[in-house]
Every structure is written in structure tokens, then in C-alpha cells.
Amino acid sequence: MAIDYNAMPEAEFRTMLRDFIRAECTPNLLFQGRRVRWKEIEPWTRKLAAKGWLAPAWPVEHGGMGLGAEKLVAYHDEIDNAGVSRGLEMGVVMIGMLLLKFGTPEQKAHYLPRILSCEDLWCQGYSEPNSGSDLASLRTQAVLDGDHWVINGQKIWTTLAQDCTDIFMLVRTDPDAPKQKGISFLLARMDTPGITVRPIRTLAGEEEFCEVFFDNVRVPRENIVGRANEGWSMAKALLGFERITIGSPKVAQVALLRLADLGRRVGAFDDPAFVETYTRLQLDVLDHVTVYERFAAVLKKGGDLGAEVSILKIWITEVYQRITEYTLEVAQEYGAVSGPSRIGGGEVDPLGFFWLSRPATIYAGSSEIQRNILSKAVLGLG
Ligand SMILES: Cc1cc2nc3c(=O)[nH]c(=O)nc-3n(C[C@H](O)[C@H](O)[C@H](O)COP(=O)(O)OP(=O)(O)OC[C@H]3O[C@@H](n4cnc5c(N)ncnc54)[C@H](O)[C@@H]3O)c2cc1C
Incomplete structure (x- = not known):
């Protein structure tokens, strides 16, 4: 019989996760100064999957842990506190959740088990050149031709597409509809003829994301999720829990x-300027x-976040960047070294952490966009 994790006392639940991480997660995945690739994180992901812990928010009947908001916060807390790198999680946290909500019974039966078995690895094709913050202006087009959608266009910043x-x-x-109205949600195998993936090298020298080109790519008609031209509202409906996890204090902590x-x-605690x-x-x-914690309390009581x-997200990502910037200063000459350095008897990678913090104010809604939301929807300006 499946364990009812929601009935478990929180302390016991957290200890269970902590023990598992300590026993099974290898040091190369802890507190990494870069985004790890699939080959590195595959063994850990498979261990989570074998334990039934890969999809904490999915219902138990679909192979998830069925966690309520309180335990979900605790789950993410423990993973983050231990410094475990993020895996290829788009299958679980994005498309899996979307299919659970809007997928047909056939889509659920086909895709969900393949996500849990790590057979399918998903990437997210939303952003395009000139359509990032203003995502609804996207131009990649799909036209129905008999039993297939024919896709032409380009995506960009597709995280680890080369591994998916x-x-x-x-x-x-629907190019004639108002921009939010003519968008649909499609699924494609990466090995479909006409798809080209070109990795992008970041400032840190890593190939963390890609450009993905679509040249007359034909995917079966049933690869649409939900109804045609309703993709925008579905994508928005996915935001729910993510809205608090992207504002978690963990990165800065x-x-x-x-x-x-x-x-x-380096003995900096003897320096009053450092201490200040x-x-x-x-x-x-x-x-x-x-x-x-105030927002988390609202969620735990089953409320919605405004x-x-x-x-x-604004506050924590900006503090995070201030911390990593100051770390570079404290590291002095090591702050300019790429990769880990031995400092005071241990390995530290100040530059890696600095690079890792830079995009935090861009992805999942940039600081400027979040400020626009606050000024319009909360302060009633403009
Ligand atoms: C590490 C990382 C991983 C990513 N992974 C993925 C992925 O897997 N899949 C995917 O689809 N996308 C991904 N993205 C893309 C991400 O969603 C976009 O970078 C983001 O939406 C911003 O869009 P943009 O880069 O086109 O910038 P733009 O929208 O062009 O913005 C440029 C600048 O202008 C500002 N700006 C834009 N509009 C306004 C406005 N109205 N008011 C005030 N300021 C404004 C922005 O804040 C920003 O500073 C990733 C990005 C990063 C950094």
C-alpha cells in the first residue's frame, strides 16, 4: 500500500528525505557552481524515481507522492538545503502537471509513465528571439495539414534541449486572432525530421541552453494539449505553485x-567591514x-496567492546577486579563477556561483516585469 506522506509528522518526513539525500546523492551534485547535465544527474534522478519520489506534486494514482502544499514546501526545502542540483525537471514540473490538468486519457497514459521512468526528457519551448517577456508575441507557426501539424520557426534559451x-x-x-488567443500547446519528439538544435555557450563557458529551429516539422495532429488556440490560458494555469517556489529564500541562504x-x-570575520x-x-x-513564510502560510491553508x-522573486534574486558579487570581492584573486580553487583548505568556486546567480533576475519573469506586475496589480499605478 502506498505511504500517505501527508499523514506523516513533518519532522519525520523531513528526516526521511534528509537521510535519503545523505545516503544516495553523490557529492558532485551538491552545491555546484553550474547547471549539471543529464548524464551527471541521471543516477540520482533514477534513484528518486525508483523510490517513487520524482514527482512530489503528482497524484498517487499517477505515480506521484500526492503531497499537499505543506509537505511540498518541506520536500523542496530539504532538497535545496542539501544543495542538490536541479535535474531535468521540466517533464515533472511543467508538462506532467499540464497533462494531468488538461491532457486526454490517452496522453496521460502514454506520457506520464515515460516521464517517471526517465525514458522521456522534456525541454520547454516558449521563448523566441524577440518574444521573451512579451511571450504572447511569439511567431513560431503551426498549420494543420491533414493529420499533422506543420511547424516552422525558432525557439531560443531552451534549457538543455541537447539532452532532451x-x-x-x-x-x-491562428495568426489573425488577438495575440493571446491564437496560441496552442504542441508536443514534439526532438528527433523529428526538420528540428535542429544549436547549443548556446554562456558567459560561464557552459552549454546550458540552446536555439531550436523548426523547418517544416510534422507532428501528429493528436500532439496538441487541450483545444487549438487555448494554449495561452493553459500555460498561465501552470503557474500556481511555481509562483512561490521561484521566490524561495533557498538560493540566497x-x-x-x-x-x-x-x-x-580567509579570516574575514576579524574585519569589521566584512562583518557589517x-x-x-x-x-x-x-x-x-x-x-x-506569510505567503507559504496562505498556501498551506489552501488559499490562493495574489x-x-x-x-x-524580486527581493530574493536581487539579494542573491548582491551576495555572490560580494563573495567575489572576499575571494580576492580567486574571484577571477574559472572553476573551483583551493582556499583555506577547502574547494570554493566563487566565480561559478557568481555566474549562476546572474540569470536569476531574468528567467521566470524578469525583475522589471515583476515590478510592472506589482505597480499595476498591487499599487494600481498606470
Ligand atoms: C538561465 C535561463 C534559462 C532559461 N530557460 C528557458 C527555457 O527552458 N525555455 C524557454 O522557453 N525560455 C527559457 N529562458 C528564457 C526566459 O524565459 C527569457 O529570457 C525571459 O522571458 C526574458 O526574455 P528575453 O530574454 O527575451 O528578454 P526581453 O524580454 O527582451 O527583456 C530584455 C530586458 O528588457 C526588460 N523588459 C522587457 N519588457 C519590459 C517591460 N514591458 N517593462 C520593463 N522592462 C521590460 C527585461 O526585464 C529585460 O531586462 C531561460 C532564460 C534563462 C536566463
């Missing part, structure tokens, strides 16, 4: 731990934790 077997994408299916560790190694800056950053994180939740 499948892509879910937003495409324009981990960065602060790293800064403290480095500070101890460190304390200010620590208080900035603690302020955030207080606000985050537009004001945008403050979480």
Missing part, C-alpha cells in the same frame, strides 16, 4: 552559507524569510 528527447511548445495556430564559509577560511556587509546581507535574507507574491 521531447519538447513542449507554444506555437501560433545557500549563497550566504558559502560566503560565511569563505569568510572563515555580511550582517546587512543576512538581515536582507531574514526579512525575505519573514515575508515568504499578484503581490511577485515581491518574493
Whole structure:
């Protein structure tokens, strides 16, 4: 019989996860200064899958853990506290959730087990050149031709597309409709003829994301999720829980731990200037934790989060960047070294952490876009 994790006392649930991470997650995946590739994280992902813990938010009848909001927060807390790298999670957190909500019985039966068995690895094809923040202006087109959709266009910033077997994408299916109205949600195998993947090298020298080109790509008609031209509202409906996880204090808390560790190694705690800056950053994180806990309490009681939740992502990603910038300064000459350096008897990668923090104010809604939301929907300006 499946374990009812929601009935478990929270402390026991957290200990169970912590013990598992300690026993099974290898050090090369902990506190990494870069986004890891599938081959590196595959063994850990398969261990989670074998345990039935790969999809914490999915219902039990579909192979998930069926966690309610409280345990879901605890699950993510434990993974983040341990510093475990993010895997290829788009299958579980995005398309899996979408199919659970809007997929046909056939789509659920086909795709969900393949996500859980790690047979299918999904990437997200939303952004295009000139359509990022203003995503609804996207131009990749799909036209129905008999039993197939024919796709032409280009996606960009597709995280780890080169490691994936499948892509879910937003495409324009009615060019004459108002821009949010003519968009549909399509699925495609990455090995379909006409798809070309070109990795993009980041500032850190990693091939973390890709351009994906579609040249007369034919996918079966049934590869649409939901109804044609209703893709935009479905994509928005996916935001739910993600709105709080992207504002989690964890990234900044981990960065602060790293800064403290480095500070101890180089004797910086004897320097009042360091102590002052460190304390200010620590208080900035603690302020955030207080606000985050208020939002989390609303979720735990089954409530919905309003537009004001945008403050979480703005605040924490900007503090995160201030911490990693200051870490570079404290690391002195090591701050310019690419890859881990031995500092004070241990390995530290200050530059890796700096690079990792840079895109945080861009993805999942940039700081400017989040500020627009706050000013319009919360403050009633403009
Ligand atoms: C690490 C990383 C991983 C990503 N992974 C994926 C992925 O897997 N799949 C995917 O589809 N996309 C992905 N993206 C893309 C991401 O969603 C976009 O970068 C994001 O939506 C911003 O779009 P853009 O890059 O086109 O910037 P733009 O929208 O062109 O913005 C450029 C600048 O202008 C500002 N700006 C734009 N509009 C306004 C406005 N109205 N008011 C004020 N300021 C504005 C922005 O804040 C930003 O500073 C990823 C991005 C990053 C950084």
C-alpha cells in the first residue's frame, strides 16, 4: 500500500528525505557552481524515481507522492538545503502537471509513465528571439495539414534541449486572432525530421541552453494539449505553485552559507567591514524569510496567492546577486579563477556561483516585469 506522506509528522518526513539525500546523492551534485547535465544527474534522478519520489506534486494514482502544499514546501526545502542540483525537471514540473490538468486519457497514459521512468526528457519551448517577456508575441507557426501539424520557426534559451528527447511548445495556430488567443500547446519528439538544435555557450563557458529551429516539422495532429488556440490560458494555469517556489529564500541562504564559509577560511570575520556587509546581507535574507513564510502560510491553508507574491522573486534574486558579487570581492584573486580553487583548505568556486546567480533576475519573469506586475496589480499605478 502506498505511504500517505501527508499523514506523516513533518519532522519525520523531513528526516526521511534528509537521510535519503545523505545516503544516495553523490557529492558532485551538491552545491555546484553550474547547471549539471543529464548524464551527471541521471543516477540520482533514477534513484528518486525508483523510490517513487520524482514527482512530489503528482497524484498517487499517477505515480506521484500526492503531497499537499505543506509537505511540498518541506520536500523542496530539504532538497535545496542539501544543495542538490536541479535535474531535468521540466517533464515533472511543467508538462506532467499540464497533462494531468488538461491532457486526454490517452496522453496521460502514454506520457506520464515515460516521464517517471526517465525514458522521456522534456525541454520547454516558449521563448523566441524577440518574444521573451512579451511571450504572447511569439511567431513560431503551426498549420494543420491533414493529420499533422506543420511547424516552422525558432525557439531560443531552451534549457538543455541537447539532452532532451521531447519538447513542449507554444506555437501560433491562428495568426489573425488577438495575440493571446491564437496560441496552442504542441508536443514534439526532438528527433523529428526538420528540428535542429544549436547549443548556446554562456558567459560561464557552459552549454546550458540552446536555439531550436523548426523547418517544416510534422507532428501528429493528436500532439496538441487541450483545444487549438487555448494554449495561452493553459500555460498561465501552470503557474500556481511555481509562483512561490521561484521566490524561495533557498538560493540566497545557500549563497550566504558559502560566503560565511569563505569568510572563515580567509579570516574575514576579524574585519569589521566584512562583518557589517555580511550582517546587512543576512538581515536582507531574514526579512525575505519573514515575508515568504506569510505567503507559504496562505498556501498551506489552501488559499490562493495574489499578484503581490511577485515581491518574493524580486527581493530574493536581487539579494542573491548582491551576495555572490560580494563573495567575489572576499575571494580576492580567486574571484577571477574559472572553476573551483583551493582556499583555506577547502574547494570554493566563487566565480561559478557568481555566474549562476546572474540569470536569476531574468528567467521566470524578469525583475522589471515583476515590478510592472506589482505597480499595476498591487499599487494600481498606470
Ligand atoms: C538561465 C535561463 C534559462 C532559461 N530557460 C528557458 C527555457 O527552458 N525555455 C524557454 O522557453 N525560455 C527559457 N529562458 C528564457 C526566459 O524565459 C527569457 O529570457 C525571459 O522571458 C526574458 O526574455 P528575453 O530574454 O527575451 O528578454 P526581453 O524580454 O527582451 O527583456 C530584455 C530586458 O528588457 C526588460 N523588459 C522587457 N519588457 C519590459 C517591460 N514591458 N517593462 C520593463 N522592462 C521590460 C527585461 O526585464 C529585460 O531586462 C531561460 C532564460 C534563462 C536566463
